[in-house]
Amino acid sequence: MTTRLRGVIAPVLTPFTGSLAPDVERFIAHCEWLVGNNAGLAIFGTNSEAASISVAERKSLTEALVEAGIPAAKLMPGTGACALPDAVELSRHASELGAAGLLTLPPFFFKGVSDDGVFAYYAEIIERVGPGCAPIYLYHIPQFSHVPITLGLIERLRKRYPTVIAGAKDSSGDWANTKAMIDNFAADGFDVFPASESLLSMAMPLGGAGCISATVNMNPAGIHRVYAGWQGADAPELQARADAVRKVFQGGYMIPAMKHALATYANDAPWRMVRPPLAPLDSSTRDAIDAQLQAIDFSMPGYPRA
Template sequence: MTTRLRGVLAPVLTPFDAKLAPDVGRLIAHCRWLIDNHAGLALFGTNSEAASISVAERKSLTEALLEAGIPAARMMPGTGACALPDAVELSRHASQLGVAGLLVLPPFFFKGVSDDGVFAYYAEIIEQVGPGCAPIYLYHIPQFTQVPITLGLIERLRKRYPTVIAGAKDSSGDWANTQAMLDHFAADGFDVFPASESLLSKALPLGAAGCISATVNMNPAGIHRLFEGWRGDQAGELQASADAVRQVFQGGAMIPAMKHAVATYATDAPWRTVRPPLVPLDAALRESLDARLRAIDFSMPGYPRA
């Protein structure tokens, strides 16, 4: 039986080479550093530039990570897509490779779709993948998708597929919504992951499973210490330290900012490459980010240098 993921997970940054192809070597090194610092891998999330990565690329990258010894038990790849057949193909492929879970966006092109339509999408993925389907984590990020994962939808899906629908990532930024998910479902084994470590001190006492946060890419060890120590005497200090890093990166051009930080602290300039339509930080933004990181004594201990 697959062990359920808990703790802190990174929507893993995807490095690209000069020709804008995924850079497998750098991805493997980044994932190893994250795992060494106690983070799980939510591959192909929003901060992975997943919407800009093809089905074939996602499949080949997952296989390359496994071949490099990255454990499937630490992976929750994103397998949602606008086209149902793509979502089925990605979900089946990842499930066959033995990943611990699937992070599944709703289809996000059509807006104003009903819960019935979103229910049908998830149901078709589960039915078409079949008995070997990995646990599914519903991805609620309505500011991007405009397709919410409602409490009613969660209840319907859990009733129909109680052994497959395992939890949710709430990226809404709305604490009231995260709290409602926890209040309604956490006690029954539904694993709720808020999308910011800044919510851990509030969410963990209510039964949250951890967090899936962009800035785990930057601060995996610090966020893991908060997850482990939220009940202890240093909880306030651990939360404040994690918040300080989060506040530097959140908002604005978060993906190019994090990639610039990796490039800087790994002395590895190609890490700054993003895939269009994103663009790298300009010189002024780079200087501002560097100054704010110096102000909090930021570092990435043990990161492999070029």
């Protein structure tokens, strides 16, 4: 039986070479560091630049992680796609490798689609992958997908596929929506992950499952301390420390900012590579981020340096 993922999960940054190919060696090393700091791996999430990574590249990188000894029980690959056959192929591949879960976007080109259409999309994935389908975590990020995961849709999918529809990542930024997901479905085994560690202190007492947050890439140990210690006397201090790190990166340039910081702290300039249409940061923005990180005494203990 697949072990359910809970806790702190990173939408893993994807390193690229100078020719913009995925950098497998750096990818594996980054994932090993994250796992070593109690993080799960939502490879090919939004902050992985997943929309810029092909189906073949995603499959190859997932295989590379498993071959390198990363436990499949730590993996929640992103398998959503505009094209249903791509979503099925990615979901089947990750399931066959033993991934603990699938983080599955709704199709995100057509706007104004009905719950019936989105239900059919997820149903087709589950039916086509078949009995071996890994647990699916619905990815609610309407500001990008423009296709919401509504409470009614969750209820319908849970009723039809109670053992496959396992939870959701709520990236809406709307705490009221996250709370409604938890209040309505968590008691029935539906795991809700807010997309920011800043919500952990509110989500965990209600039955939240953890968080799937971009800045786990930078601060896995600190965020895990918030998750594990939310009932402790020092919980407010732990939350404040994690929030201070997140504040540095949560501007509109989050991906290149985190990659810049990785390049700096790993002494490894190629980490700054992003795939178009994203672009590296200009020098003034890099300097501002460096100053903010120094001001909060930020560090990445144990990160492999070049």
